[in-house]
Amino acid sequence: MSQQEDPNRMLRDAVTAFAARDTSIARVRQLRDSAPGFDKAVWKTIAELGWTGIMIPEEYGGMGLGLGEMAAVLEEFAKTLSPEPLNPSSVLAAAALLHGDNEALKKKLLPGIASGEILPALAWQEAEGGIDPLAIATRAEGGALNGGKRFVFPADADGYLVSARSGNGPAVYWVEKGTAGLTVEYEPRADGTRCGRISLKNVKIIDAQLAASGKTAGAALQRAVDEATIMAGAELLGVMSRALEITLEYMRIRVQFGKPIGSFQALQHRAVDLFIQKELSFSVLRDALLQTAADPSGLGLWASRVKSRCSEAGMRIGRESIQIHGGIGFADECDIGLYLKRAMVLSAWLGNGAVHRRRYAVLAPAEAAA
């Protein structure tokens, strides 16, 4: 993107400065397979930079900006492979609360979410996974939650926005960590982070915890998931861009048969095809941000377009980067594998390419010849 075209240059520069000062691949490696899997001090830094509040309105202590600004930050942030849950907490969870209808709860939580003091997670999927936020088996009845949630990230949140089915249709409840009846088990993710499998047994709830209910809850969940899905596309774009840069640099310096391997046409064409996939990802994300800013009604359709392209492209660039690196690419000491594994996580999260192709086919049935 040319500089004139990018209104978010300053936000991007801030992430570049963060990347140089506050994080490194060594830090990312160190945090792998640890608990909670990210650094709370770094989360605080991220909050001080304002990124946790980008999409939270100013009246709740945020910056009141939109998906375009968030995408710019997330794309750059993802290049660092930092495990801090910026999209899961500051987009997915925050949006489910923000688009709910409990004003008192918003006033209570959103300023803390924006300032980084409260780290929320959205607990919306259940054992089978899937991308339909209304496929809920967890029950809210008799003043208690009963059921189970899966793929919750971050697993170690300060509280969970839990979707449930109530007499009034879908509902979203805020449940703080440590509440009686709520237990968290952990499942390891490919990139060394971990997600939560939450069990809810007679977790007592009161109306003050009800973030959204009925149609509002359904719409808030769908909007949160769609926004986070587009933002996952931005993260994938960041990961694939950096993976491709690293691979191209390796092609320039790795010598075999007396020449840099990047001079071989078979590998050059392969690299160009990866570059094309990255550019297509950029194109669809750019268009999605432009079009949804002008008309938010197509959010779901754009989310599926973005995620199907970016998931496939991210996975392909990750896999083929390993191949182009040769033997060293399969060694854990080589950084390229870290990018593949993050691409795997971001691809699977919120629906992979195949899932979103199916959704696109439903949302946008083909138009026959007139």
Next chain:
Amino acid sequence: MQAQDWDKMDDEAFRLEVRGFFRKEYPEHLRFPAYHLRWADTKDWYKKLVDKGWAAPGWPKEWGGMGLSPSKLLIFIEEQERHGVARTPDMGIILLGPLLIKFATEEQKKQFLPPSLRGEYIWCQGYSEPNAGSDLASLKVEAVLDRDEYVINGSKTWTSYAMDATHMFILARTDKKAKKQEGISFLLVDMKTPGITVRPIRNLLGVEVFAEVFLDNVRTPAKWLVGKPNQGWTMAKALLGFERISIGSPKLAQTGLKRLDAIVRSQGLTQDPAFMDRYTQLRLDVADLASTYSRFADLLKRGETLGPDVSILKIVATETFQRLTELTLEAAGDAGAIGGKAAFRKDSVDILSPFYNARPATIYGGSNEIQRNILAKNVLDLPS
């Protein structure tokens, strides 16, 4: 017809004006032709464009063009595609005109531009040769100066519209000792000159659009050399601007998708999940092509110049369209080898012509493999 300042007009108003003219004046039977039409088919339409003052939308007004800015020119082309307006033998307008305007002498401009605009001179392009395809710079056609004339020998091929052309612009070697790109000149030739033989070549559609052109001691005036001697390669390269985006237009693929959908429904393929996954992937590919096209178009509209990365557009557009025609053949099943309009339940669709037309698209204008070489070197900065 008084020259109008189109750029003062609002984009949407301009679009409607262009659309209205095509709707009113363009012959219905020539819409969305299955293959490139010959001059005999399109000359009446071209005459209408001339009378309207719209024959050369990209040329400056002083030479009789519409003087459109890049963004207005894009709109013009988009409307042409939307209505299915055929290309005329337009090499003189699209390729030669801008080159003459930039590099030719005043005398040459006066001699060649007005009759080209009026459709009295029809041009063909003599670049490729039997042994100079992707490696165009190794071309062998030679032009030797003999007092005030160049004597040209050799043969050109894949020359579209050579049978219709009155004139030809060619790249010929004028210095055999120089490095291969540096000994090439840009010359104009009258097709009636003795020594020219045109042998039409039948293509896979069974029609003759291009030809081989033999040049046997063909004499052309030395003053018909454009630019400086041995600068032909650089000049020809410098003008590969606008086609690089128009070749990436998603229109062809979008129209093809509608055709495919009619077949998908009549064959009951919507119930086949394996087919539907690939079909949906194709639809997403076409949508992402459109997003990529609009991204480069927006750059042009803002007056920025396109970088070498625009080559991805040609690759994506042509390969997406190829996949589309392949899936169409597959969806057609038994009808996938029936020529002409094959009947499906409700519709009749030409399956084969788009499939054939998609083949040369990845070959001409620098094959997609050459485009990948260019991207690897100039954009990805890979070593050679």
